[in-house]
Every structure is written in C-alpha cells, then in structure tokens.
Amino acid sequence: MPRIAIAECKQEVSTFNPALTHYEDFDVLHGDDIVQYHRNVRNEIGGALSIFDQRQDVLIVPVYSARAITSGGTLDGADFRRIASEWVTCLAEVGHVDAAYFSLHGAMASTDEDDPEGFLLAETRRVVGEDIPIVVSYDLHGILTDRMLQHADASVVYQTYPHVDFFETGERSARLLLRILDGEARPVTAKVFIPALVRGDELITATGLIGHAVHAARDVEQSREGLSAGIFWGNPFTDVSALGTNAMVSTNGDEALASKHALHIADLFWQHHAKMRVPLTSLTDAVGRARESAGTTILVDAADATSSGASGDSNAILNELIAQKYTGSALIPIVDPPAVHSAFEAGVGAVITTRVGGAVDIGRYKPTEIQARVRMLSDGAITSESYGEQWNAGRTAVLQFGLITLIITSRAVSLYDRSLFYAHGQDLARFGVVVVKSPHCQPHMYREWAAQYINVDAPGSSSANLNSLGHTHCSRPIFPLDPNVEFVPKARLFRRHSRG
Numbered sequence: 001m002p003r004i005a006i007a008e009c010k011q012e013v014s015t016f017n018p019a020l021t022h023y024e025d026f027d028v029l030h031g032d033d034i035v036q037y038h039r040n041v042r043n044e045i046g047g048a049l050s051i052f053d054q055r056q057d058v059l060i061v062p063v064y065s066a067r068a069i070t071s072g073g074t075l076d077g078a079d080f081r082r083i084a085s086e087w088v089t090c091l092a093e094v095g096h097v098d099a100a101y102f103s104l105h106g107a108m109a110s111t112d113e114d115d116p117e118g119f120l121l122a123e124t125r126r127v128v129g130e131d132i133p134i135v136v137s138y139d140l141h142g143i144l145t146d147r148m149l150q151h152a153d154a155s156v157v158y159q160t161y162p163h164v165d166f167f168e169t170g171e172r173s174a175r176l177l178l179r180i181l182d183g184e185a186r187p188v189t190a191k192v193f194i195p196a197l198v199r200g201d202e203l204i205t206a207t208g209l210i211g212h213a214v215h216a217a218r219d220v221e222q223s224r225e226g227l228s229a230g231i232f233w234g235n236p237f238t239d240v241s242a243l244g245t246n247a248m249v250s251t252n253g254d255e256a257l258a259s260k261h262a263l264h265i266a267d268l269f270w271q272h273h274a275k276m277r278v279p280l281t282s283l284t285d286a287v288g289r290a291r292e293s294a295g296t297t298i299l300v301d302a303a304d305a306t307s308s309g310a311s312g313d314s315n316a317i318l319n320e321l322i323a324q325k326y327t328g329s330a331l332i333p334i335v336d337p338p339a340v341h342s343a344f345e346a347g348v349g350a351v352i353t354t355r356v357g358g359a360v361d362i363g364r365y366k367p368t369e370i371q372a373r374v375r376m377l378s379d380g381a382i383t384s385e386s387y388g389e390q391w392n393a394g395r396t397a398v399l400q401f402g403l404i405t406l407i408i409t410s411r412a413v414s415l416y417d418r419s420l421f422y423a424h425g426q427d428l429a430r431f432g433v434v435v436v437k438s439p440h441c442q443p444h445m446y447r448e449w450a451a452q453y454i455n456v457d458a459p460g461s462s463s464a465n466l467n468s469l470g471h472t473h474c475s476r477p478i479f480p481l482d483p484n485v486e487f488v489p490k491a492r493l494f495r496r497h498s499r500g
Contacts, residue, residue, distance in 0.1 A: 002181060004052060005061045005094060005128075006034070008045060008103035009083060009120060011068030012141060013075060014237035014309025015109055016461035016469050019360045021072040023079040025411075027065075030090060034062040041389045044103040044137050047170025055178065061097055064090040069392055070414045071309040073461075080110035087120055091127045099181045100124070100134045101173055102152075106142015107235035114240040114473070118147030125151050130497070135177040137169050141235040144191060144246040149494040153180055154187040154250050157230035159214055160205050162416065162440045166387065176227055187227050187250040190258035190491040192266040194245040196479040197236035198276035199302075199464040204440060209272035213247070213265050220261045225251045229261060231269055236469075237309050237462045243474035245269065259491035270487050273479060278302075278439075278464035280457035283320045290433050291326060295451025297432065302439035303460025306412040310437070310462040311335060315357025315368050317435050317458060321404065322368070328432030329403040333420055335360060337410045343374045343397035350374050356399075356406060364459050372399035372406065376424055380409060385417040386442075398424050405431070414438075418445055439464065 013021065029037060038045040045065075052060055066083050102124075108116040117136075124134065133153045138144070140158045149155065156173040159165055179185040202208035210231070217229035228250040234243055247266035251258040281289070290297035304314035312335035321330055336359040346352045352374060355367035380393035394410025407424055416438040421428060428434050429449065436446060439462075447453050457465055471481055479485040 001057060001059050002098040003059045003061050003096065004177070005063050005091065005097040005100040006045060006048065007063040007065065007087065007091070007100070009066045009087060010103065010105040011075065012071040012105055012107040012139065012235055012238070012309055013073060013109050014071070014461045015074050015239045016237055017073035017309055017311050017361065018363060019073045019311055020111070021068065021075045021079070023082055025069050025072060026083065027067050027069060028086070029065040031062055034065045035060065042387050043166040043389070044170035044173065047167035048101050048174035051171050051174035051178070061094050063094055070306050070412050072412060073309065073311070075108060075110040075116070077110045077112035080113060080116055084120060084123060088123050088127060091124060097128060097132060099132055099177055100128065101177050102134065102136045103170065104136055104138055106138040106144065106232065107238045109238050109240050115145045115147055115242065118145045118151070121148060121151035133177060133180040135173050135180070137173045138232065139163070140230065140232055142232050143234045143238060143240060143242050143244070144232045144248060145242045146492070149189055149191060153496045154189065154228050155248060156228050157232055157248070159218060159230065161203055162442050164442070172228070185227055186253045188253055188255050188258050189248060189250040189494045190255070190262035191494065192247040192262045192489055192491050194247065194266050194270060194487060195475070195477065195485050196245045196270070196273045197243070197466055197481070198233055198245065198273060199236065199439065199466070200276050200278040202272065202276045203233065209275055210269070212272065213268040216265050216268055220249055225254055225257055226261070227252055229265065231265060235308070236466050239471045239473045241473055241475065244478060255493050255495070259493065262491050263489050266489050277480065278455050280465060281454050282457050283316060286454045286456045287317070287320045287324050287326060289452060289454060290328070291324065293432070293451050296429055296434060297452040297454065298446045298450045299433055299435050300439070300453065300455045301435050301437045301458050301460070302455065303458045303463035304437045305415065305439055305462045307414045307416045307438055308462035310460050311360040312412040312437060313357055313360040314365055314458060314460055316365065317456065318357065318404070319368055321433070326433070327403070329405070329430065330433035330435070331405045331407070331421065331426055331428065331431045332435040333407045333409065333415060333437060335412050336408050337394070339408045340395050340397045340410045343399060343408065344377055344395060346374055348374050348377055356408060361461060370401045372401040375400050378424065382413065382419050382423045385419045385422060391419065393420060396424065416441055
C-alpha cells in the first residue's frame, strides 16, 4: 500500500516589518494531531485528506506542521533552522514513503534564507530521494523560485483572491499527486517571470482585470493535457532576490504546450499590469470624508495589514481622528502588549492613562497617550469567521476613549475577516468609522453595506504605495519601482523523473 506523506510550513512575511518572527509564533503539530486538526478546518490539507480518504489503497502518513499564527516580520534565522531541522527529523522518522503532498506558502523569508520553501524541498529530497513524486500547494502571493520547481514534481496555486479556495486547492493537489502516483501523469512545468509588483482591486479574481490570466490558467488546468496552471503575483512586501510575478503551467509531458500556455498567461497579465495599482486617499482627506458621511465609513489601513506581514500597531488613523476632532464613533484594532498589560492591571471598569500604538514598529509610529475606560478583557482566543481555524491574539483589552473603541491585542492576528471584532462583541454597523487593516476582505463583510470604503495612504510595512517602502533586494528594473520597464517573455522548463 503506497504511503503518502503530508506536511506543511506556512508563513507570509513583510521584510519591511522590523519585528522578527520567532518559533513561538508558530503552531507546531506532529503526527496524528495534524490530521485531527485539519479534518475540522477547510484549508489545503483538509481538502487533500478529503480526496485521499476516497482511496482505500493508500496510507496517509502525517509528518509535521508549522503554521504561523499570522503573517509577520522576517523569520529569525535560528528559528527557521529549528523548524527546518524538525521537518527533516520528522520526515526521516516516518520511514519510507512513496509520495508526498506539502502545503507551503511561498512568501516566507528568514534572516539568512531568501527561499525557505525551496530549502525545505531540497532538504526533503535528501531524505526521501529523487524518485518519489512530490506535489506542493502555494498561496498565489508566493514567490515561485527555480529551486521550488526543481525539487517538486508539480505545484498547485490558489485561484481566488480574496482567498476562498484553500480546501479546493488541497483537493486539486491530491488529485494530481494520485495521478502521478498511478502513472497517469508525468508533469513538465514552464515558468515565465514577469517584472511586476502589483496591488489593488484589479487583483480581485471575481471582478478584476487579473481574471483574464486566472481564467486562462483554469482553462489550461482543466484541459486534457493540462495538469496545473496559475499566476503567482508574489508578495511585494517580501523583498527578496526572486521577487516578482510568475506564470506557471504544468502539462502531461508536453514541453512545447507548457511553454505556449505559460507565455500566453504571462502576456494576459502584462497587458493589464499598469492598472493593478491602488488609488490611495491621504489621511487628511480620508478622515475628512468620514466626518461628512451619515453612515459607516470603512477606512482601509492596508499599510498595517497583519495578514500581509505588518506589525499591526499603527495609530496613524487614530491620530488623524484626534487631530481633526472627529466627533463620531470609531472602532480601531491596534497591537500593543504594554497597553494590554496596563488594562489587565487595572481591571474592567477602571479608567487608565496609557499609551497606544508604536509598540512594535517604533521607527514608524510614536505612541499616543490616552485616558480610556477598560470595557472588556479577554484571553484573545478567536475562532476564525472564515474557516473555523483557532487564532490567538494573546491577552486582549477593549478600551473606550471618548466615542472611539480600541481593541488592543498582545499579538498580531489576521484581520482579513471580522473575527477579532465579533469575538469582542462589536456591532460594526453602529460605528461611524471602522478601521480595517486588510487590503481586501470578502465583499459582504464591509463593502456591500458600508456608506464609504476608502483606501488610506497611511505609513506601514505593507503599504500599497510600493515606492515608499525602499526595496533593496529584488531584481531591477521592476514595475512600479522603475520607469519604462520592458517585459521580454521567456519560458523556463522544469522536469523531474519521479516514478509514477
């Protein structure tokens, strides 16, 4: 009975966030605990398990799982080496396997390794050898390196943004791996690098111009000879040497066809790349518009998006509300462990004088002193609205500062849905302003009901104002950091000889 190893290692980082990520910022599982966890959440491994479960002739071998609690700053080199060592040790301990499915992200980076995913795959080959098939799934914000392709038989990438196809990506990956294992498919992969960093609403796959490339990739994958196809538009905040956009196609042994389709997808992307930028509104104008609105204004502070690797401790919008003497109600999330400590020391109902903001990214943000009442204290344990995953914001305090409600957490947690707000009893529609620290959320969460939805040009390590960040490692020239960037399309081919 073929033994299929499953493992995961996932984090997205912003190298512009000065606070390093450490081992303690990951949830680590081993063995059967991996399967038990993933049977209860709809993500990639859960999707893969749903396919493997349909086969009585294969045995699942859970190996290792290291999932970052949320995105963050660059992973400390020593902590990545610890994770990599545990990955390799656990893989060796399970003994012989006949195939492997790995759920990775693609936009990790450590202080001494630009390509952690490629490193893990290379180390995997040292343990399992060159003959077994390996299929890997990635976030479309991944940075697809040559090393990642050299050590895997096939790669599968999300097809939606905002991401709603975690589970389905796992299903696609498992089906492809079984086809390779059964001898039905022998992938050859073509990759086309595109010198572009992109953000904005045109990347929403259901409505944006990116749909041309995404739909073409789906058509290829669903064709007779197509095995996998997609567009990786990378994470512009992970400033590493391979940063950029990549079109990727795997076909069943046909190199010419893989190259043809990858070049076509890349061309569809490049036709629209110049429009893939975010129209930003200044802090002053954004708050000014909120003051004039009768309904709820969503101020999108994507520059401090924790799901993109930012620190979460920006108080820029808070300060502007204060400066403009905003008299409405507002709801703002901020990461600030010392402020939480002060609230817990005082207790619910107490009025405290504390400083908020600038507790992590101290170079960008300066703390603001406020006098506020402690309205709620919690342990910060949250069940994700989107996928049922368990998130941990650490000890959390809800502070009332005039008509401004601050949800202060001890650690960053993903804010691409409303989980943090709901877990702390907040009715979003009753606020005049809600600060959303995420570049995009599913439309029903905010955009469909809010009076205004404004992308704010605020400072932060995940700012859509890419020229403000100061890239130093990515290849140049690249759009939009440089003028008049030319795209000379070229397909690179990758083929392994793993048995099926």
